[in-house]
Amino acid sequence: MTAWYVEHGPEGDVVVSSRIRLARNVKETPFPVHMSREQGEQIIEKAKQVLLGSGNGAAHVFDYFSMNELNAVDKQVLVEKHLISPEMLQDVHSRGVLLSKDECVSVMLNEEDHLRIQCIFSGMKLDEAWDLANKIDNLIEQEVEYAYSENYGYLTCCPTNAGTGLRASVMIHLPALTITRYINSLLNAVGKLGIAVRGLYGEGTEARGHFFQISNQVTMGMSEEDTLENLKGIVRQIIEQERLARRKLFHENRERLEDRLYRSYGIFSNARIMSSQEFMKLLSDVRLGINLEIIKGISLKKMNELMIATQPANIIKRFDGNLSAEQRDMKRAEMIRNTMDH
C-alpha cells in the first residue's frame, strides 16, 4: 500500500481520495476535553499496546508520535497530508497519533474523542478504506471496552458524531461544474440528502482549486453500510455530472476552454514565484487539461504528489531550512517546473 497522495486511484479523474474516520471513546473515561493528564496517558498506552505490537493483525506497521514531541513543521506536514486534523495542532496535553508507515492509517489519540481511526486511500476506495478501518476498530475493541449505548450507539464528545461514529468522505475535483456554474445548485441538492460539502481541510476551510470534501452528515439511525451506500451513490452521480460538464465544455466551447487551460499550464510551468493559493487555482486547470487530454505527457499521479509536496510545511521539511514565505514560493515554482519538465 502507498500513501494516497503518491497514487492515482479509481475514478481518479474526479475523485482524489477516499477517507473513513471512526470516532471511538473508552468506556467510563471522561472525554478528552475533561480528562486528566493521567487518563490521557492511559488511553495512549492502551492504543500503543494494541497497534505497536508486531502481531497486530492489521498488517500495518505503526509508529507513535506524541504531539508534544513533534516540532511545529512536522505537525503541519501531517495536517497537510490529511493524516491528522488541524485541531491536533492545539497545545493540549496527552495527544498523539499512531501512524502506519505507508501513511494509509492514522489513529489520532485524544483529539475530540479518545480515538479517531482514519484510513485514507487514493481515488474512489471508500469500501477498501472502510474494510481497513473496521479491522483496526475490531482489533482495538478486543482490548478496549468502548463507550457504547444500546440506544445511541457509539458515544462521542460531540453528539453529531454519536451512533456509528463514522465519517466517510471523498475529496473530489469539480472544475467543470464550477466553471459552468452548476456547482451551487448541485451542492444545495446534495445538502438536502444529508451530505456535507466542505473545503479541502474540512469544516470552515475554503474550497480552493475547485476541490471539495463530500461526506455524510448523519451518524445516527443509519447503519454503516447504508451510510456508505448512500454516500457512494451520491458521489457516483456527482462524478457523472462532472464528466458530463467536462464533455460539454469541451465540445461546446473548446477554443475558450483550451485557451484557459493552456494559459494556466503556461504560467504553471514557467513561473518563478508561486503562492500556494495560485498553485491550487492553476493545478485545477492543469488537472482538467490532463483529464480532457488537452494537456499531454503529464500524469494525474504527479499532480497529486505535487499538491501535497508544495504545501508550505512540506516544502520547509523537504528543504530543511528556515525558508521565508517568498523563498517557499520560489521553491514551489521550482518543484512545479521540475515536475512539468519530466
Place this chain on the structure above:
Amino acid sequence: MTAWYVEHGPEGDVVVSSRIRLARNVKETPFPVHMSREQGEQIIEKAKQVLLGSGNGAAHVFDYFSMNELNAVDKQVLVEKHLISPEMLQDVHSRGVLLSKDECVSVMLNEEDHLRIQCIFSGMKLDEAWDLANKIDNLIEQEVEYAYSENYGYLTCCPTNAGTGLRASVMIHLPALTITRYINSLLNAVGKLGIAVRGLYGEGTEARGHFFQISNQVTMGMSEEDTLENLKGIVRQIIEQERLARRKLFHENRERLEDRLYRSYGIFSNARIMSSQEFMKLLSDVRLGINLEIIKGISLKKMNELMIATQPANIIKRFDGNLSAEQRDMKRAEMIRNTMDH
C-alpha cells in the same frame, strides 16, 4: 536591403526601427487639401515618371499603388507596416504611394503634402535612412521644382513641417524604464529638448507594449545634419538609460523580474486566443527576456517579424479570408506558438 520588420538592426535590443520622412510640395500647385483632381493626378504622374523609370538612380525598384484601387485590407497592411500613414486611409481623391519592392522606401503622394518621402530601416540606422531619403529627394528635385522659400525653406501644408520638412524618428522599446517608472521624467526631459514622444502609430496613438516613437519636433532654424545629430545624441542617451535600467532590474530584483518575464513567456507560447493588445504587452516582456538572456533560443528578429505579421490586417491578408475578431485572435495565438516552437 530587406524590410525593417524582418531584420534585427544595430542597437536592436532597444531600437526597433529608424525612419526618415521628408515633406515636399510642388511649386505653384495648391496643397492637396485645396487642389483639384487634375492637379493631383499631375503630381502622381510626375512622381511615377521619376521613380518608375528603370534608371531611377536610387537603385530601388518601385511599384505604384493608387489608394482608390487598393482594397481596405491591403491599405491597412501598409499602415501596419508603417509604410503609409493612417491618414492615407481617408477617402480623398488622387492619393497613391510609390513603394520600393524591398519596402525600405515609400513615397506617399498627396497625403498632407504632395510628396512624403519615407525611408525606414531596422535598428538604429538614421544616417543610412537619411542618405537614402536624400538621394530620392535629389532625384525628384531634378525633375520637379519644389515649393521653397529662401526665408522659410521647404514650404509645407502644416507650418510645423516647414523648413527642412524632415521628420526623423526611431521606434524604441523601453520596458525597463517603464517598469522602474523612470520613463515619465525621462520623456518630460526629452520633450524640453525639442523631441516628441508618441505611440506606435504616430501622433495620438498609444504607446502599447512599451514601444515609443521618438522624433524631432523642430524643422526650422536647424540644418538637417544638426537635427539628426541632436536626435541621435538623445536616442543614444535613452538607449544607455534603458540598458542601465535593465541591468539594474536584473541585478537588484532578479527573482521577481524572471517570474514576470517567464509568466509572460508561458502565456505567450501557450495561449490559444490572443488580442493584439495583449500580444504587445506580452511581446514587451518576451523581448526584454531575450535581451537579458533569461529567455533563450528565440531571436529578436523573429519577434520583429511577429509584431507586424500578427497585426489584424496582416493576418487577414495572410489567411486570405473573412476572419472575425475572435478567429483573428486564434490565428494570432497559433502564429505565436509556431514561432516560439522553432
